[in-house]
Amino acid sequence: MSGEKAGAVDPDAYSDVWVFVEEHAGDVMTVSWELLGEARGLADDLGEDLVALVIGEDVDEVAREAVERGADRALVADDPVFEPYRADPYGEQFRALVEDRHPAVVLIGGTHTGRDFAGRVAVPAHAGLTADCTELGVDDDGLLEARRPAFGGNVLATIVCEDHRPQMATVRPGVFAAADRDPDRDGETEQVDVVVDERDTLSEVRERVVGDTADITEADRIVAVGGGCDGDLAPAEELADALDAELAASRKAVDEGWVDGSRQVGQTGKTVRPELYVAVGISGAVQHVEGMNDSEVVVAVNDDPNAPIFEHADYGVVGDLFEVCPALAERLREDGLVDADAEPEAKP
Amino acid sequence: MTTDPTIVVGVKQVPDDDEVRIDPDTGHLDRASAPAVLNPPDRDALEAALSLRDAAGGTVVAVTMGPPTATDVLEEAVAMGCDDAALITDRAFAGSDTWPTSLTLAAAAESLGADVFVCGEETTDSSTGQVPPGIAAHLGWAQVTYAEALEPEFDDGRLVARRDVEGGYEIVAADLPVVVAVAYGEFEPRPAGLHRKLYAETEFEPLELSAEDIGLDDGEVGIGASPTEVGGMETVEPVERERETVEDAAELADALADAGVVG
Numbered sequence: 001m002s003g004e005k006a007g008a009v010d011p012d013a014y015s016d017v018w019v020f021v022e023e024h025a026g027d028v029m030t031v032s033w034e035l036l037g038e039a040r041g042l043a044d045d046l047g048e049d050l051v052a053l054v055i056g057e058d059v060d061e062v063a064r065e066a067v068e069r070g071a072d073r074a075l076v077a078d079d080p081v082f083e084p085y086r087a088d089p090y091g092e093q094f095r096a097l098v099e100d101r102h103p104a105v106v107l108i109g110g111t112h113t114g115r116d117f118a119g120r121v122a123v124p125a126h127a128g129l130t131a132d133c134t135e136l137g138v139d140d141d142g143l144l145e146a147r148r149p150a151f152g153g154n155v156l157a158t159i160v161c162e163d164h165r166p167q168m169a170t171v172r173p174g175v176f177a178a179a180d181r182d183p184d185r186d187g188e189t190e191q192v193d194v195v196v197d198e199r200d201t202l203s204e205v206r207e208r209v210v211g212d213t214a215d216i217t218e219a220d221r222i223v224a225v226g227g228g229c230d231g232d233l234a235p236a237e238e239l240a241d242a243l244d245a246e247l248a249a250s251r252k253a254v255d256e257g258w259v260d261g262s263r264q265v266g267q268t269g270k271t272v273r274p275e276l277y278v279a280v281g282i283s284g285a286v287q288h289v290e291g292m293n294d295s296e297v298v299v300a301v302n303d304d305p306n307a308p309i310f311e312h313a314d315y316g317v318v319g320d321l322f323e324v325c326p327a328l329a330e331r332l333r334e335d336g337l338v339d340a341d342a343e344p345e346a347k348p
Numbered sequence: 349m350t351t352d353p354t355i356v357v358g359v360k361q362v363p364d365d366d367e368v369r370i371d372p373d374t375g376h377l378d379r380a381s382a383p384a385v386l387n388p389p390d391r392d393a394l395e396a397a398l399s400l401r402d403a404a405g406g407t408v409v410a411v412t413m414g415p416p417t418a419t420d421v422l423e424e425a426v427a428m429g430c431d432d433a434a435l436i437t438d439r440a441f442a443g444s445d446t447w448p449t450s451l452t453l454a455a456a457a458e459s460l461g462a463d464v465f466v467c468g469e470e471t472t473d474s475s476t477g478q479v480p481p482g483i484a485a486h487l488g489w490a491q492v493t494y495a496e497a498l499e500p501e502f503d504d505g506r507l508v509a510r511r512d513v514e515g516g517y518e519i520v521a522a523d524l525p526v527v528v529a530v531a532y533g534e535f536e537p538r539p540a541g542l543h544r545k546l547y548a549e550t551e552f553e554p555l556e557l558s559a560e561d562i563g564l565d566d567g568e569v570g571i572g573a574s575p576t577e578v579g580g581m582e583t584v585e586p587v588e589r590e591r592e593t594v595e596d597a598a599e600l601a602d603a604l605a606d607a608g609v610v611g
Contacts, residue, residue, distance in 0.1 A: 156584050
C-alpha cells in the first residue's frame with residue numbers, strides 16, 4: 001500500500017506527539033489536560049517527545065501549565081489575532097507549523113471548537129482524522145491506532161493512517177484522566193513565528209458569552225434528565241440537591257433547550273463515569289448509553305416499563321418521575337443517607 | 349455586495365437510525381436492513397438555507413454525493429422548497445473518507461457558484477462533523493460550525509451567525525463565501541408543500557454531475573485519496589447490569605444504601 005495513495009508522504013520524516021491545548025481567555029478546556037495525560041504514554045511508547053500546541057493571546061501561563069502536566073515542549077503562538085478562537089487564523093497557523101515541524105501525531109479535544117479546528121486543519125495537511133476516539137494505542141510498526149465507537153456504540157472501529165501525516169484524532173471529553181500538575185517538571189517553551197495577519201482573516205467574533213461550563217465529567221454523582229421531564233426540571237434538581245449531584249441531560253433535553261449543551265451525556269456529548277448515575281425520564285437510546293456506560297451504579301426512573309434504559313440500569317423504578325424523584329430525595333434526607341444540610345448546588 | 353446569492357445545501361442519504369440492525373456474526377452494520385432516509389440534521393440545514401433565501405432572495409440548490417438512488421433525498425429537498433438540485437455521482441468516489449468527500453463537495457460548490465454552502469452539523473451514519481470545515485478548508489473560505497441562528501448581511505458581504513460553544517454562544521460575522529454547519533435541533537424544518545411534492549416526484553430532474561464535470565481527476569477522490577483506513581472492528585460487549593426492578597422510592601433508597609453509593 002505504501003506510496004500508492006494520492007498525497008502520501010514519507011512517514012519517517014514525521015515525529016513527536018502533539019496535543020492542541022484549547023484555551024479561551026486563559027481558561028483551558030479540561031479535555032486538553034486529559035489528552036496530555038494519555039499522550040504522555042503514547043509518546044513514551046514511540047520514544048518521541050510530547051509537544052503542547054498553545055495558540056492564543058497572553059498564554060505563557062497556559063504553556064507553563066502544559067509542561068507541568070507532562071509536555072516536553074510547548075510551542076506557543078501568542079498574538080491578539082488568536083483571541084478569541086476563529087477557525088481561519090488558527091487553521092492557517094497550524095498549517096504553517098505542520099509544514100515546518102512535521103508532527104507524527106496530533107490530538108485535539110472533541111469539543112465544538114476542537115471539532116471545528118480539527119476539521120479545518122486536516123485538509124491542508126492531507127491528514128487522516130479520526131473523530132471522537134475513546135481509545136488510543138500504538139501498533140508494532142509505530143502507527144497510531146485510533147479507536148472510536150461506531151454503529152451506535154455496538155462496535156469499536158480501529159482507524160489507522162499508514163501513508164499520511166500527521167495522524168490526527170479528536171478525543172471525547174471525559175474519556176481519559178487529566179494529567180496531574182507537577183510544578184517541578186522541566187520543559188521548554190518556544191515562541192513560534194506568527195504567520196497570520198488580522199487583515200487576512202475571514203471572520204470576526206462580535207460577542208462571546210460563556211456562563212455555565214460545569215464539568216460533568218468530574219462529577220461523582222449525576223442526575224440526568226431526558227424527554228420524559230417535559231421541560232420541568234424541578235423534580236430532578238431536587239434529587240440532585242439531595243444527592244449533591246451534578247445535573248446532566250440526554251440529547252433530547254438539550255435540543256429542547258431545557259439544559260445547556262455542556263451537560264449533555266452521550267455520543268455527541270460527554271462521556272461520564274460517576275459512582276452513581278440516575279437517569280430520569282430518559283428512554284435509553286444507544287447514543288446516550290454509550291456516554292454513561294462506565295458509571296458504577298446506574299438507576300433508571302421511567303414510567304414506560306419497556307424503556308431500553310432499564311436494560312442498562314442496576315436499579316429501575318417504573319413510575320412517574322414527578323413523584324419518584326421528590327420521594328427519593330425526601331427519603332434519602334430522612335434516613336440520613338445524605339447530608340441533609342448540604343448547600344444546594346447552583347442551578348444551571 | 350452579493351445580489352441573488354446562490355445558497356447550496358449539502359444533504360446525504362443515510363441508513364435510518366431507528367431501523368438499523370447489526371449483523372450478530374460480524375458485528376458490522378447491516379446496511380441492507382435499514383431503509384435509506386435523509387440525514388436528519390440535513391433537514392435543519394435545508395430549513396436554514398430556505399430561510400436565508402426568504403430573507404435575502406437568491407436561489408437554493410440542494411446537492412448530494414452518492415449513488416443514483418440518492419436522488420430520493422434531492423426530491424425531498426425540492427419538495428421542501430429548493431429551487432434546484434444536483435446529484436454528484438461517479439464510481440470514482442467509492443470508498444471516500446471525509447478528506448475526498450469534502451474535496452468533492454467543495455468542487456461541487458464552486459461549480460454551482462455557491463456564495464453560501466449550508467450543511468447539517470454531522471451525519472448520523474458516521475458522526476464525524478469533519479466535512480463542513482473540510483469543504484471550507486479546501487476552498488479557503490470562512491466557516492461557521494454549530495450555527496444556531498443566521499442573519500444574512502449579504503449586502504455587506506457577510507453572514508452573521510450565533511454559534512454554539514461549550515457553556516454558551518458566540519456571535520460570528522463571516523465573510524462570503526462561507527460554509528455553515530447548522531446545530532441539529534435549532535431550525536424547525538418546514539413541511540413539504542403538496543404541490544411541490546408532486547412536482548418533485550413527477551416533473552423534477554436533478555442535474556447530474558460526474559467527477560470530471562466538477563473538475564476533479566479520478567485519482568483525487570475515492571479510496572485512493574482517503575488518508576484513513578479501517579484497521580479492524582470489535583464488537584463491544586454490553587456492560588453487565590443488575591437490572592433489578594424496585595417498587596418505589598423507599599426501596600430504591602435502601603438499595604442505594606446497600607450498594608454503598610449513599611450513606
